Amino acid sequence: xxxxxxxxxxxxxxxxxxxxxxxxSGDTFIQRNTxxxxxxxxxxxxxxxxxxxxxxxxxQALLAIDGLRAYQPDSVATIARMFDFLAYTQVLLGEHYCxxxxxxxxxxxxxxxxxxxxxxxxxxxxxxxxxxxxAIAGSDTASPRVKAARFAMVIKGRALVDRAxxxxxxxxxxxxxxxxxxDVTHSLNVNDNQMWALNASARRxxxxxxxxxxxxxxxxxxxxxxxxxxxxxLKDDGIFDSAFPILVIREGIxxxxxxxxxxxxxxxxxxxxxxxxxxxxxxxWISIINTLRTTTTLYPPIQSGxxxxxxxxxxxxxxxxxxxxxxxxLMFYERAFWLFSTGHRLGDMRRLLxxxxxxxxxxxxxxxxxxGGPYGDAIQMVLPVEELNNTNFHGCADxxx
Numbered sequence: 219x220x221x222x223x224x225x226x227x228x229x230x231x232x233x234x235x236x237x238x239x240x241x242x243s244g245d246t247f248i249q250r251n252t253x254x255x256x257x258x259x260x261x262x263x264x265x266x267x268x269x270x271x272x273x274x275x276x277x278q279a280l281l282a283i284d285g286l287r288a289y290q291p292d293s294v295a296t297i298a299r300m301f302d303f304l305a306y307t308q309v310l311l312g313e314h315y316c317x318x319x320x321x322x323x324x325x326x327x328x329x330x331x332x333x334x335x336x337x338x339x340x341x342x343x344x345x346x347x348x349x350x351x352x353a354i355a356g357s358d359t360a361s362p363r364v365k366a367a368r369f370a371m372v373i374k375g376r377a378l379v380d381r382a383x384x385x386x387x388x389x390x391x392x393x394x395x396x397x398x399x400x401d402v403t404h405s406l407n408v409n410d411n412q413m414w415a416l417n418a419s420a421r422r423x424x425x426x427x428x429x430x431x432x433x434x435x436x437x438x439x440x441x442x443x444x445x446x447x448x449x450x451x452l453k454d455d456g457i458f459d460s461a462f463p464i465l466v467i468r469e470g471i472x473x474x475x476x477x478x479x480x481x482x483x484x485x486x487x488x489x490x491x492x493x494x495x496x497x498x499x500x501x502x503w504i505s506i507i508n509t510l511r512t513t514t515t516l517y518p519p520i521q522s523g524x525x526x527x528x529x530x531x532x533x534x535x536x537x538x539x540x541x542x543x544x545x546x547x548l549m550f551y552e553r554a555f556w557l558f559s560t561g562h563r564l565g566d567m568r569r570l571l572x573x574x575x576x577x578x579x580x581x582x583x584x585x586x587x588x589x590g591g592p593y594g595d596a597i598q599m600v601l602p603v604e605e606l607n608n609t610n611f612h613g614c615a616d617x618x619x
Contacts (some may be wrong), residue, residue: 240554334611344377352374368481372482397515399481434551445526571619
């Protein structure tokens with residue numbers, strides 16, 4: 219539910235994706251429109267949904283750890299997995315929201331209001347909890363323990379990248395195989411995959427394509443990693459907001475009950491590639507990128523009736539001319555296409571500002587928004603106004619990337 223299973227308010231992978239170049243609002247709801255337009259609004263009533271869901275996972279994982287240790291202490295893989303979930307939600311919170319995030323909790327039947335902490339502190343907590351998962355899982359070769367350990371490795375590597383500790387990040391993911399996947403699942407009995415529900419079915423979201431001048435060409439690139447379909451009839455295939463005669467662009471990776479990969483060996487290799495890029499080992503960097511691109515078995519699934527572009531070919535190192543940022547741009551392009559709509563893009567856009575000193579004017583959608591008016595200046599998600607019930611919280615500490 220937290221990442222891809224709720225709507226109205228929407229799950230994080232979609233609602234956060236509106237702020238990036240991945241998704242556009244095909245809806246009439248002001249909550250989705252203002253997010254897509256990058257308007258900073260703590261009173262947006264959809265803000266609370268994804269924030270609460272992440273914190274529910276976080277607090278439930280903490281409670282589960284205590285319960286399992288008390289009543290099922292031999293459930294080693296399950297306890298390790300709870301630490302994984304704890305670490306994962308902390309990293310997602312740090313990547314998506316402004317500085318000054320309060321981590322409230324529960325003691326018995328009482329709510330314990332948390333003190334605001336920085337994004338970097340959340341990444342540090344995530345690393346510590348991933349380490350706890352690794353220590354608990356140990357070196358046992360039983361499948362559940364191995365899966366929990368590999369999940370922890372990817373989370374730890376991701377958080378270390380967020381902290382610009384690229385050498386440690388590459389070391390953390392070094393043993394994760396390319397084919398590893400950690401999925402969240404959907405079913406008709408529990409909840410629909412909302413990438414399907416809000417995009418392919420309801421047409422309230424439509425795929426981005428060179429959004430606001432700076433957006434990536436998720437559609438026109440004809441890339442096999444993002445199968446898609448453009449409608450042909452406004453009657454059946456127009457976006458939900460009929461005031462705008464725009465055909466919906468549907469993603470073809472996920473169907474109604476498709477699983478969503480939240481950590482993978484692909485991400486591990488991308489972390490390793492970026493470390494080589496930062497180290498100036500450009501030959502190894504482009505080799506890792508090309509090995510992924512030309513291994514077609516790593517491409518995501520495709521739903522019936524959708525189009526996948528031709529297999530990718532190897533790239534040459536773009537070098538430093540004529541654009542000194544050419545290698546960086548390629549690195550983040552590859553990350554965006556491999557990790558589309560899985561909660562990575564906003565953190566990456568913030569990293570381009572924070573770690574690579576790009577101005578937001580060349581990273582985020584800018585100029586005229588397609589439904590009228592200019593884009594705003596939001597570069598991260600705002601903490602919901604409801605958090606003011608916590609007397610320790612007085613709003614975002616700052617809006618730094």
